Every structure is written in C-alpha cells, then in structure tokens.
Amino acid sequence: MNTPKFSDARLLQVILAPQVSEKSTYVADKHEQVIFRVASDATKPEVKAAVELLFKVQVDSVQIANVKGKQKRFGRFMGRRSDWKKAFVCLKPGQEINFVAGQ
Numbered sequence: 001m002n003t004p005k006f007s008d009a010r011l012l013q014v015i016l017a018p019q020v021s022e023k024s025t026y027v028a029d030k031h032e033q034v035i036f037r038v039a040s041d042a043t044k045p046e047v048k049a050a051v052e053l054l055f056k057v058q059v060d061s062v063q064i065a066n067v068k069g070k071q072k073r074f075g076r077f078m079g080r081r082s083d084w085k086k087a088f089v090c091l092k093p094g095q096e097i098n099f100v101a102g103q
Helices: 008-014 022-031 044-055
Strands: 015-018 033-038 059-067 071-074 077-080 084-091
Touching: 008 044, 015 044, 022 033, 033 044, 044 059, 044 084
Parallel strands: none
Antiparallel strands: 015 033, 033 084, 059 084, 071 077
C-alpha cells in the first residue's frame, strides 16, 4: 500500500495533545488504542503519518470523531465551547506509546 507523503511541518501541527481521561485509559487497556486531540482539518492518513513520525511506532488504523462543543453560561449570557476532533489510533501488536516515562 502506497502511503501519501506529507510535509513534516504539517505533520507536527496535526496532533495537538493526548486525550487523558477515564474513558481513554479504559480504551487504551482494552483495545490497544491511544486517543489524541487533533487539528479540526486533520485526515486519517495525516494522523497516521504524524503518530508514526513523532512516536516512532507502527500504526494499524485510525478512527476519527468530531466532538461537539458544550453550551455554557457566563452569568446571563450563553456561550459555546468550540468543536474539536479526536483520533483513536490503533497501534500494531507489540507497539506502545508511554507518555509518563521521559524520552
């Protein structure tokens, strides 16, 4: 399978942060997946290439979900948090990303 070539500058902007929550740790343990907060215009091939570049691991598959921002109140004014995108990255067997240990 021929993987598309992306610029390194673009790949460094795709992944914003790891998503650390109770659900993400459960998914990581059960399905060998890691969850990242990604740029809102990121695509699956870009996310796969970015994770492989940054963490030196092999990615099996990527699923992406758009997360809708919540309605919030500020006194009598209604506000809205912005929408964002998260990526579920499934690693190949034997691969692991450890955020706690120093690189």
